[in-house]
Amino acid sequence: MNLRNLGRVDYMPTYEAMQAFTAARSDATTPDALWIAEHPPVFTQGLAGLAGHVLNAGDIPVVATNRGGQVTYHGPGQIMAYPLLDLKRAGYYVKEYVYKLEEAVIRTLGHLGVTGHRVAGAPGIYVRLEDPFAHHALIGPADPSDPFKGLGKISALGIKVSRHCTYHGLALNVAMDLSPFDRINPCGYAGLRTVDLSTIGVQIAWSEAAHILSDKLLAHLAS
Secondary structure, three states, X not given: OEEEEEEEOOHHXXXXXXXXXXXXXXXXXXXXXXXXXXXXXXXXXXXOOOHHHEOOOOOOOEEEOOOOOOOEEEOOOEEEEEEEOEHHHHOOOHHHHHHHHHHHHHHHHHHOOOOOXXXXXXXXXXXXXXXXXXXXXXXXXXXXXXXXXXXXXXXXXXXXXXXXXXXXXXXXXXXXXXXXXXXXXXXXXXXXXXXOOOOXXXXXXXXXXXXXXXXXXXXXXXX
């Protein structure tokens, strides 16, 4: 898998480049790739995204995409990881692919002393707001009527699979202006708290966090 750090690039050209890369795959020998990027402020809407989940876009553009999921925000201080992977050649299905993406984020957080958690039916990775460094497992929601009570989302996930090949990917929040998340229902959940590494007490450069995440993704997607 070829690793490319694109730096800070606009979202739309990156989205179009992912589509072009996937469409141009000639056969099963085309190398896979992992693109790492950072974007200027943008809201992206998934295929099933409801306009009502964008509360007040203001001066931030909203881009319709063909990934799964609802609306989310991308901006400076957030790592975007785009695996361009042939699942058929890799030998696993979409569900396992999603698990591997989430596991790479969990391992990245673990490297930094943070415990990441999955929430059933809500792709992405979450942390305990009260104690993000606690290592005990998350056993079901504390409040069944609010599965996110006491949790903050630190990583969002949205993918597209075309002819067994993936694009789009995941976001990991490092140190960003989180206020744009207040303008949307993040991932379609009203009131869902979004956090980054900085707000939970982890001070790390974007480049260092991107290096760790890249290593974890390369390792988990190859296994």
